Amino acid sequence: MVFDLEIFSPVQQIRHPLFDEKGLKVFVKRDDMIHPVISGNKWRKLKYLLAEANKGGENHLVTFGGAYSNHLLATSAAAATFGFKSTGFVRGEDIHNDSLMLCRMHGMELIFVDRESYRNKPALFDKHFGNDDNAFYIDEGGASEAAARGCSELMDELPQIFDHIFCACGTGTTAAGILNGIITHQLTTILHAVPVLKNGGFIGDEIRNYAIDPNANFELHLDYHFGGYAKTTPQLISFVKDFVAQTGILIEPVYTGKMFYALFDQVRKNMFKPGSSLLAIHTGGIMGLFGMRDKFNK
Template identity: 35%
Template sequence: MEDNEIELHLKREDEIHSLVSGNKFRKLKYNVMAAIKEEKKTLLTFGGAFSNHIAATASAGKMCGLHTIGVIRGEELVSKIEDNPTLRYAQDCGMLFKFISRTDFRNKEDAHFISELQNEFGDFYLIPEGGTNALAVKGCEEILTKPDASFDYVCAPVGTGGTLTGLINSSKPGQQVLGFSALKGDFLKQDISKFAKRNNWKLITEYHFGGYAKINVDLITFINQFKKDHNIALDPVYTGKMMFGLMDMIKNGYFPKGSKILAIHTGGLQGIKGMNARLKKKNLPVIQ
């Protein structure tokens, strides 16, 4: 990077809180405040087997004295909680689970389905899968601070688009915001456009490694070497892919000479245990 005179800085959002870290803290902040203001006693949200959002919501609920319900994708997981570090942690925080089929999970935004959940569980404060809504974007707008105005590029991994949208809205004139999609495809552009107030952003879709939570030996090797070189752990689903992509783009001359780049570490390190369990079953190297 010195040959290109490019500066790359990593903002450690993963260090915000020991249990609710990174963008999950930002997304949940104003949602939890709203739930308390509305005198809701329960948070209900959606997620998969190794969801950072599920773990963070369970932890936030426990800390704030709120009940939590996780609607989990995959009926087969009901008998596998003890083998799943994310679900086991959420359960230890007091989260109640409802396991549903992948087909039913697609109805998570359907009004009739939400009404059925209300009939089953009573009144609750609804947080969407991944936590992204207007209040989540508001929280993510607080990631960038005054010193960050000096950067030419602001980069973040993208799952549901809430974090990137917050960065777009709080970016300064002249800055370009790059989102590294952890999912296959460019359908997230529409979701980001719902809340984005500016057009200074681009979705990078070449570093998803096959899709959500898909990784290979190249990515594992990169993450382990990055930790060895910088003593910083990267999660394999989001920040690891972004940093791999950034390093590759720098190497291939994407950024002009003298560029200053700020990358956002969005946390998600709790998911490493679950990913390593999957890697061991496939006889692949694990994340150190």
């Protein structure tokens, strides 16, 4: 079976007075347009994992995520699309929300586990599916060399060479894939990785773990987590609202909002030479807005 989607992921320029003032051209790679549910980096990360499972004769995808996990939802949709069974371990108490409803609609069985047990994902997998030869383990967020390989293909689709590329990071897999693409194409492009969680320095190690050249250079911006994973501030919410209203590009405050905030802040601080070209990777994740209604309705 060929695991592929018709990728429609254009690159479009973002117009903003700040960029004109600084003499910069800023673009966004619209990976959010790949698929309504399996969008952004989610499909790129799952593509070769599905192929691995199929090759090994394993037709049951087992993975992990929080109650609003875009990865869980994307995996459930991919499983339904390509004929797999799916199970998701959900961190925390048994709750009902829109994201999990959509997971169930796509046929995913959900198993809620306490946060302490969730820390040892291989043990959870072995406990529930250790004797199931059809079960295929997918780490949280799809983190794997196969996922990095899928993300590296993004670089093959770009219409031009960019001086700088910005990417939000949760596990570092997408950034590693982009870095591998930069290395493979022998580009001088600088990768800017923006961890969306507190104390995200370990993301640098994760990127190097999946990089084909662990000594390759990239920049890690650790000051844009806004309190931690899925944490926000009024400042960040205001930025996201303004960005969407000014560009018509829908983003959310968990991943893409923090990445774009970092990009704008670095531009304001004159970190780029006039005439430079910047590319922001829209990694999807729009379903994350489901858990933010109260913050955006104020």
